[in-house]
């Protein structure tokens with residue numbers, strides 16, 4: 001088909017159905033021969049937000065004016081997340097955890113995205129969100145049970161308006177949007193935050209959720225944690241777009257790219273997005289650009305598919321070190337405070353580990369529970385055989 005067949009023509013004069021009138025489209029760029037110049041199409045402009053640069057200095061004129069107390073709170077939450085991360089990795093290696101998905105380096109993303117939420121708001125996390133879950137009120141020993149495979153660990157603690165996290169990537173997004181749609185219908189003024197990875201963003205369910213949320217003006221904030229990798233698949237093999245945020249524009253969702261290692265930028269972007277949602281202006285998409293510094297999970301070995309050279313530049317962008325530089329400069333932190341907070345957080349994690357060890361008791365006879373409302377005959381036979389084996393071994 002010749003390219004000039006795509007040149008749009010004016011609607012016929014006699015067309016009178018106003019509702020069906022196509023609004024005028026600005027003149028398309030043309031090549032010198034008059035053809036539509038597809039190379040000049042603007043796929044949409046995405047703003048990028050960075051407030052605290054990689055050296056820990058606030059960009060000129062950008063200071064959001066957070067109090068020292070606020071900075072101390074988010075700093076501590078990030079340090080606690082990292083302490084939990086390190087301990088969980090050790091516990092997994094020592095056989096106490098089934099598996100674990102580390103989050104080191106992504107702390108600003110995590111803490112920034114839940115910072116503006118109240119207890120009445122809702123959070124639908126992916127599996128790499130434990131720092132945010134701790135900040136939302138999940139006790140650390142509860143999360144330890146979760147990662148060790150105890151079903152009690154998956155249920156959100158009383159009073160915490162969170163969904164259990166989802167392993168099926170992107171599957172947490174439709175229920176989050178459904179919750180937001182229900183809130184809007186019920187005339188409520190809370191909002192929902194849902195996060196997912198760059199890999200999950202390739203799932204159709206996420207695209208459909210963006211569309212539903214946009215049409216419904218649902219009070220939801222989509223946070224895509226773009227950490228560069230979906231297990232062994234790098235971003236450039238996943239997508240042709242440079243900025244994943246551009247996808248929101250196609251659905252009419254205001255979208256922004258944020259330096260995900262900059263806690264101040266995350267807080268500002270999330271605060272504004274939550275305010276928009278709560279005031280009835282609908283959803284926002286935030287692409288938080290960060291990096292997965294460590295393993296995908298403890299079942300993964302990134303050295304077989306990525307060069308350490310990819311990781312090195314991100315070490316200099318550590319979100320915690322960046323905030324500490326600022327806090328020292330502003331007098332919100334003194335020499336030695338960082339070490340003291342790290343030691344205190346380590347102790348809290350160790351105390352949680354003690355609680356976990358005291359409470360987590362394997363119940364092998366539960367293995368067949370919670371699967372079917374009424375157990376099929378074939379499974380009942382397997383259960384019977386399994387119980388006889390446990391009896392022979394003297395296991396309760």
Ligand SMILES: Cc1ncc(C[n+]2csc(CCOP(=O)(O)OP(=O)(O)O)c2C)c(N)n1
Pocket residue numbers: 128167168169196197198199200201227229230231292296
């Ligand atoms: C529907 C589905 N397909 C495949 C998988 C296997 N899987 C687990 S994690 C993962 C990569 C996810 O990457 P991303 O969404 O970028 O999140 P990240 O792990 O980097 O935080 C895949 C493909 C899955 N869990 N669910």
